Amino acid sequence: MERLDTVLLHHIVNTLGWKTLRPLQQEAIDPLLSGTDTVLLAPTAAGKTEAAAFPLLSKMAAEHWTGTSVLYVCPLKALLNNLLPRLETYTSWLGRTAALWHGDISQPQRKAILRRRPDVLLTTPESLESMLVSVNVDHHAFFGGLRAIVVDEVHAFAGDDRGWHLLAVLERLQRVAGRPLQRIGLSATVGNPEELLHWLQGSAAGTRPARVIAPHLRKPAHTPPGAASAPPPGDVQLDYVGSLSNAATVIAALHRGEKRLVFCESRRHVEELGETLRAKGITTFLSHASLSVDERRRAEQAFADARDCVIVSTSTLELGIDVGDLDRVIQIDAPHTVASFLQRIGRTGRRPNSTRNCLFLTLDDGGLLSAAALLLQWSRGWVEPVLPPPEPRHIAAQQILALCLQEHRIGDNLWHEWWGGLGPFGPAAAPIVRHLVREGYLDQDGGMLFIGPEAERRFGHRHFMNLTAVFTAAPEFTVLNGRTEIGRTDPTLLTEQCAGPRRLLLAGRSWQVTYIDWHRKRCFVEPVDGGGKAKWNSGGLPMASFDLARAAREVLLGQTPPVALTKRAEGALAQLREESAETVHPGGNLIIRDGAGKDLQWWTWAGHRTNLTLAATLAGIADPLQRGDDLYVRLRSDLTAQMWKEATVDAADRLCLPEVDPRALNGLKFSAALPQRLAEATLAARLADLDHAAQVLTEPARFVDFRA
Incomplete structure (x- = not known):
């Protein structure tokens, strides 16, 4: 600690009242002061922000950094809003400043920031792009x-296209600054921290010092090799309630006087559960992405200040936004990853002498099985590896266009130098540049590239705002009560036939539609008592991974997660195992022909992407009309054991990428700026799981025929 700035150290001890730093904060000091790129890994509420801020502020003071010298990048605006007061306090101790820049910041505030550059700027990748x-x-x-x-x-960031966008923007910023930039990543537990750090370093990977700091993952010295790990600490319960209304009854009856955070996997469930809890007299607040910013802030602030209450949320409250002194987390069905569960259970157990806790309330057999599989993997200490999506050619197209906007014109042989040779943005993107020129997205003159008419037409609306974000939001109508924005709803709710007045469910309340402004995509509403309906186009259900699908198979074969199961959950799980006995076998996979002989299913328990890859590889014997499934692949009804043997004998050596429906490219933003074959190849690579498909093809498969 003596290496920290003395003024900063004084305030840590006297203003914050800390007698010492936490292990992560102590271990981060030397690497960060020496300029090492780091990933700081710790559970929620472990002080990661301070672990990064204190050494950087000390270095800022010692080396007399001027201007905006530190960027603090977050995935959510709400998280930035939550962090600003802390970082303003820390910087003020040293006579420095911190400021916020994102889409909700007004023009006068932005002009003030440009005039008086803060030492620390809190922002998002999209806002950085818009500034550039x-x-x-x-x-x-x-x-x-x-x-x-x-x-x-x-x-x-790292697990989707926002990560590729962030890396590319950081490379451009590094070139603008004219010096290497130290990169510090803050993360909850992930399955591959070293790979995450390598990814974060971008083009400098392997050339700059780098270190993962994760004191909580260090095993005790006395642990014998190969010893089975105990379940992670925490009070976790698994219940089966059968419906959302039953879940509301349980939540209303249990844990009175406590502050409870309930996670749902859809906005519709948030709305319906919130409305039902309020009808039962429970003080309830809501948070999800389709509520207005003001509505979410009011709910989160009220929840932080209240005691006996519930806030129902999607994953918007999963990341480290402070919601006050939380007593309990309740999960409806299961999150889609162990990593998400770790974030959510980490919201509890922050007070002395309290433990982390989570109660799972599952609504049906699928929810029960998913929760049991996830908890089984969690109990083993397994967490998903964070893997960037492969072949981000559409992001390369976006970055080339953004660079031409940034610099106005770029040498047609020099553009790739801006990304320092970073894989997809370097010379490999040359065919994309040629396509952009050929289609008019870029103009070329005198050895220079600049924005062309097609880019103006497609992306030029409101100063190229559509070019700064790499994700596509589903179209939604803004819902207004007078001049007050409540949130947004799916337009199909305003067009589908209904008997009687049209009513919406939003912010946990019912509203009757009084007027629809189709041109400006707005609808005006008045409050009513009940009858509202909630709906959003979620873009399809998340796909189960190979590991979680296989864990579900283990559960059906008898493995039970070492958590507390209610009698209802035990009974439902026993019945589910009995009903599913025909689809699982400890010796391998089953190929099951139904009693009518018309349906043949290969129960792989391998996850959605693996099964898509298997269906494409075995196209000659797979049902061409099947839809992707997490658990099985549908095969031709006339398939025989001999045909199966001939089709699979060397299939692991000739795996194929899944077929891509051209209509699916609409969900890949900037795909229009790619040749169609490259856009389809990008999506196909993202739908595939070649390694696990090869594994499944080496496993024994047994034919079962239920025909009389």
Whole structure:
């Protein structure tokens, strides 16, 4: 601790009242002061922000950094809003400043930031992109003093295209600053922290010092080799309630006087559960992405200040937003990853002498099996590896266009230098550049590239705002009560036939539609008593991974997670095992022909992507009309054991990528800026799981025929 700035250290001891730092915070000091790229790994509420901020502020003071020298990047605006007061306090101790820049920041506030550059800027990747391409920001002047970048919840970026976008923007910022930028990632537990750090380093991977700091993962010295690990600490219960209304009854009856955070896997469930709890007299607040910012803030603030209450949320409250002194987490069905569960249970147990806890309330057989499988993997200490999606060609197209906006014109042989040779954005993107020129997205003249008419037409709306975000939001209508925005709803709720007045369920209340402004995508409502309906286009259910699908198979074969099961859960699980006995076998996979002889299913228990890959590889014997499934592949009804043997004998050596419906490319933003064959190849690579498909093809398969 003596290496920290003395003024900062004084305030840590006297203002915060800390007698010492936590292990993560202590271990981060030397690497961060020496400029090492790091990933700081710790459970929720372990002080990761301070572990990064204190050494960087000490270094800022010692080396006399000027201007905006530290960026603090988060995936959510709400998380940034929550962090700002803390970082403003810490910077003020040293006579420094921190400020916030994202989509909700007003123009006057932005102008003030540009005039008086803060030492620490809290922002999102999309806002960084908008600053780089804006004609109102002199990015060379503003970012010229950059020294370090902190990426909070880095695992939330790395697993999707926002991560590729973030890496590419960081490479451009590094070139603007004219110096290497120290990169610090903050993360909850992940299955592959070393790979995550390598990813975060971008083009500098392998050339700069790097270190993962994760004191909580260090095994005790006395642990014998090969010893079975005990279940992670925490009070976890699994219950089966059968319906959402039953879940509301249980929540209303249990844990009176406590502050409870309930996670649901859909916005519709949040709305329906919230409405039912309020009808039972429970003080209830709601949070999800389709509620207005003001509505969410009011709910979160009220929840933070209240005691005997419930807040019902989607994953919007999963990441480290402070919701006060929380007593209990309740999970409806199961989250889709162990990593999400770790984030959620980590919201509890923060007070002295309290334990982390989570009560699972499952609504049907599928929810019960998914929860049991997830808890089985959790009990083994397993967490999903965070893997960036392969072949982000559409992000490369977006980045080339954004760079031309940023610099106005780029040498047609120099554009790739901006990304320092980072894989998909380097010379490998040359065919994409040729396509962009050929289709008019870029113009080329005198050895220079600049924005062309097609890019203006497709992405030029509101100063190229559509070019700064790499995800596509589903179209929604804004719902207004007078001048007050309540949130947004799916447009199909406003078009589908209904008997009587049209009513919506939003913010846990029912509203009657009084007027629809189709041109401006707005609808006006008045409050009513009940009858509202909630609906959003979620884009399809998340796909089960290979590991969780296999864990579900283990549960059906008799493995039970070492958590407390209610009698209802035990009975439902026993019945589920009995009903599913025909689809699982400890010796391998089953190929089952139904009693009518018309349906043949290969029960792989291998997950959605693996099964898509298997169906494409075995196209000659797979049913061409099947839909992807997590648990089985549908085969041709006339398949015989001999035909199966001939089709699979060397199939593991000739795996194929899944077929792609061209209509699916609509969900891949910027796919229009790619040749169609490259866009389809990108999506096919993301739908495939070649390694696990090869594994399944080596496993024994047994034919079972239920025909009389």
